[in-house]
Amino acid sequence: MYIHRVAVLCVPPSEDLAARRAGLARGAESMPRRLGRFGLLTLLGADACVGSDPLSPRCGVYLATESGNASDTEAVLGQVVAENSLPKPVNFIHTLSNTAAFYVAQRFGLQGPNHTVSSRALSFERVLALAASDLATRRAPQALIGAVDEASRTDNPLAREASCWLLASERPDGALGRIEARSEGWSAAQALEQLPASATKASMVALGPLVAQDETHWWRERLPGACLSSDLTAAGVCDASVAIAIGRLLLGALGVVCMLHVSRDTLGRYVLLLVRRL
Amino acid sequence: MAPAIHILGRAITCALGDDLHQIGVKARNGCMPLLPLTLELTCGRVRRPFCAIGQRQPQWDAPSLMQLILSTAQRALADAALDRAQAAHMTLLLGTGSLTIPEIESEAHRAQLTGERYCMRRPYACGLLAERLALDLNSRGPAMTFTTACTASATALIHGADLIASGQAEHVLVVGVEPFSRSVFLGFESLGLLSATACRPLDAQRDGIVLGEACSALVIGARPATRKNDWRILAGALGCDTTSVTSNGADGSRIASTIQEVLQRAELPASAISAIKIHGTGSGPNDESEAAGLRQVFGARMPAVTGLKPLLGHTLGACGTSEVTLLTAAADAGFIPPLAGFRQPDPQLGIAPLTQPLPWSGGVLLASFFGFGGSCTALLLSDR
Numbered sequence: 001m002y003i004h005r006v007a008v009l010c011v012p013p014s015e016d017l018a019a020r021r022a023g024l025a026r027g028a029e030s031m032p033r034r035l036g037r038f039g040l041l042t043l044l045g046a047d048a049c050v051g052s053d054p055l056s057p058r059c060g061v062y063l064a065t066e067s068g069n070a071s072d073t074e075a076v077l078g079q080v081v082a083e084n085s086l087p088k089p090v091n092f093i094h095t096l097s098n099t100a101a102f103y104v105a106q107r108f109g110l111q112g113p114n115h116t117v118s119s120r121a122l123s124f125e126r127v128l129a130l131a132a133s134d135l136a137t138r139r140a141p142q143a144l145i146g147a148v149d150e151a152s153r154t155d156n157p158l159a160r161e162a163s164c165w166l167l168a169s170e171r172p173d174g175a176l177g178r179i180e181a182r183s184e185g186w187s188a189a190q191a192l193e194q195l196p197a198s199a200t201k202a203s204m205v206a207l208g209p210l211v212a213q214d215e216t217h218w219w220r221e222r223l224p225g226a227c228l229s230s231d232l233t234a235a236g237v238c239d240a241s242v243a244i245a246i247g248r249l250l251l252g253a254l255g256v257v258c259m260l261h262v263s264r265d266t267l268g269r270y271v272l273l274l275v276r277r278l
Numbered sequence: 279m280a281p282a283i284h285i286l287g288r289a290i291t292c293a294l295g296d297d298l299h300q301i302g303v304k305a306r307n308g309c310m311p312l313l314p315l316t317l318e319l320t321c322g323r324v325r326r327p328f329c330a331i332g333q334r335q336p337q338w339d340a341p342s343l344m345q346l347i348l349s350t351a352q353r354a355l356a357d358a359a360l361d362r363a364q365a366a367h368m369t370l371l372l373g374t375g376s377l378t379i380p381e382i383e384s385e386a387h388r389a390q391l392t393g394e395r396y397c398m399r400r401p402y403a404c405g406l407l408a409e410r411l412a413l414d415l416n417s418r419g420p421a422m423t424f425t426t427a428c429t430a431s432a433t434a435l436i437h438g439a440d441l442i443a444s445g446q447a448e449h450v451l452v453v454g455v456e457p458f459s460r461s462v463f464l465g466f467e468s469l470g471l472l473s474a475t476a477c478r479p480l481d482a483q484r485d486g487i488v489l490g491e492a493c494s495a496l497v498i499g500a501r502p503a504t505r506k507n508d509w510r511i512l513a514g515a516l517g518c519d520t521t522s523v524t525s526n527g528a529d530g531s532r533i534a535s536t537i538q539e540v541l542q543r544a545e546l547p548a549s550a551i552s553a554i555k556i557h558g559t560g561s562g563p564n565d566e567s568e569a570a571g572l573r574q575v576f577g578a579r580m581p582a583v584t585g586l587k588p589l590l591g592h593t594l595g596a597c598g599t600s601e602v603t604l605l606t607a608a609a610d611a612g613f614i615p616p617l618a619g620f621r622q623p624d625p626q627l628g629i630a631p632l633t634q635p636l637p638w639s640g641g642v643l644l645a646s647f648f649g650f651g652g653s654c655t656a657l658l659l660s661d662r
Contacts, residue, residue, distance in 0.1 A: 077382065077386055077461065080461045084318075085319055093469075095461070096427050096650050097377065097426070098650070098653065101651065102523050102651035105518045105652060110518060112516075113433075114652060114653060115433065117422055119409070130422075133437065133444065133446070137443075266409070269418075
């Protein structure tokens with residue numbers, strides 16, 4: 001899968017998005033009514049990724065999220081449980097997990113598949129696989145793939161919110177980079193074995209937030225020529241940290257061309273992604 | 279054309295029960311299991327019919343919800359006769375609209391009763407249910423949750439079929455689950471979408487949606503089922519209608535193009551369809567757009583049309599797997615269920631649904647599912 005455009009939006013939860021919202025509204029015929037923070041983050045990231053490039057109307061939208069629209073969900077819970085009243089319709093609509101991805105499709109007139117998926121700690125890896133499947137089966141000629149999450153702890157100074165997007169297709173011409181390989185296993189060794197030998201020549205190994213600190217040595221031994229990076233150190237506490245790492249690599253912000261990203265979920269399952277900047 | 283994918287096992291727990299034979303009998307008889315649900319709010323009383331599992335006031339917490347999902351999934355796996363090794367390697371796809379909201383509500387409600395200050399446990403993780411189920415089933419294959427509102431489990435089913443067709447999975451367990459949640463029920467009420475009487479799609483007397491709860495599971499794979507009736511998924515289509523976040527365009531053009539795409543993928547003409555299961559929520563806008571879409575594809579040669587939401591309620595994210603389960607089980611019993619409770623044709627729609635069971639001896643079924651967020655899905659199923 002080739003990546004043609006990238007956007008990485010990563011902000012502290014305290015950042016006021018009003019100015020960014022105004023910029024977004026200037027470029028659109030209309031804006032969704034009372035868009036909450038999750039929806040706004042989604043549109044800001046997707047808009048930055050697409051830019052002024054025309055997309056195929058059959059382009060698919062693939063949104064990965066760990067927690068969905070947490071702030072509107074909290075608002076509805078407050079209205080329904082604490083106040084024992086009807087929820088406000090606009091809050092309720094925004095709690096539907098796929099509303100944000102719909103607004104992306106609406107903004108760019110995209111009639112292809114429109115997915116919102118979650119898979120604890122592996123959401124972005126799963127949505128990449130889903131998009132690759134849809135590209136391969138010709139369900140969509142292009143895939144706009146995003147990871148969006150609000151901060152789960154606003155009192156943590158390291159907490160970050162992110163909306164990171166990739167525009168992918170199977171066409172290599174003009175691509176910024178490529179997802180070269182993907183593997184999955186119940187140990188790091190098992191997952192690494194399934195990757196092509198070129199994976200051991202990656203110039204960087206990025207370790208996801210649930211990869212234990214004491215695994216650093218293991219990875220250093222397996223890929224002695226690679227520098228090691230931690231998503232937590234690089235991106236702060238952020239559920240979309242995998243997408244941030246991939247986005248930054250493809251934007252040339254990491255100073256390397258090939259990265260092996262290592263994610264682990266709470267059950268101990270590993271998913272590895274080999275990503276190359278072209 | 280992609281290779282056909284076989285339905286190997288199926289199970290459902292819904293307002294009609296959990297025994298597929300008994301559910302079939304009730305569907306033939308047009309049973310509408312409506313429970314009058316009353317919620318006392320500070321602004322007054324909300325009283326609406328609801329299709330509840332077990333015909334009791336619905337109340338879910340984390341253990342009871344997981345038990346519902348686990349027992350339904352286990353029945354589907356037993357029906358498919360997967361051995362332990364196959365089950366351990368299967369892919370698990372779960373579709374839901376309400377995610378873990380019912381258990382969050384339960385915690386919030388308990389905190390309120392005890393006077394504690396409730397703070398939502400963030401992140402509440404959308405993918406939690408699929409992960410828990412994988413753990414309970416000892417499944418070590420990939421697990422993922424689709425949250426595309428009312429098309430969630432239908433979308434999961436289509437993706438599962440793609441994974442098998444491309445050789446990425448041997449077996450996929452697709453689960454749809456939608457328990458009652460106060461937030462969702464009152465959310466639909468706040469939008470003015472709920473019926474005061476019954477779900478009556480395509481009916482001039484329609485007055486809205488009746489929500490329901492269900493958990494259903496389908497096991498799909500590349501090899502034929504050992505049962506007498508071998509149901510195959512011939513093709514699936516996915517699309518997005520960008521008209522409005524809450525409804526399809528009234529002209530039905532995106533619905534028509536989704537149906538045309540699924541026919542194209544299966545390399546079948548419209549005339550090959552023996553019967554149609556519409557989405558049929560019972561709302562005016564849904565009827566208008568869906569009827570317009572069907573007219574564009576089928577014109578004057580409309581196959582037999584039915585809908586299952588009068589029987590199950592609108593089970594939102596679970597309606598894909600639930601309605602495929604009920605539809606194929608009824609067909610196995612030799613009939614396509616009539617549109618229960620139908621009274622008066624709507625002359626504006628130009629579609630006359632089944633009012634009596636349609637004898638079934640095999641054929642191709644079209645099943646459509648649409649939802650909030652512009653989701654459009656269509657499936658072609660065949661037992662011929």
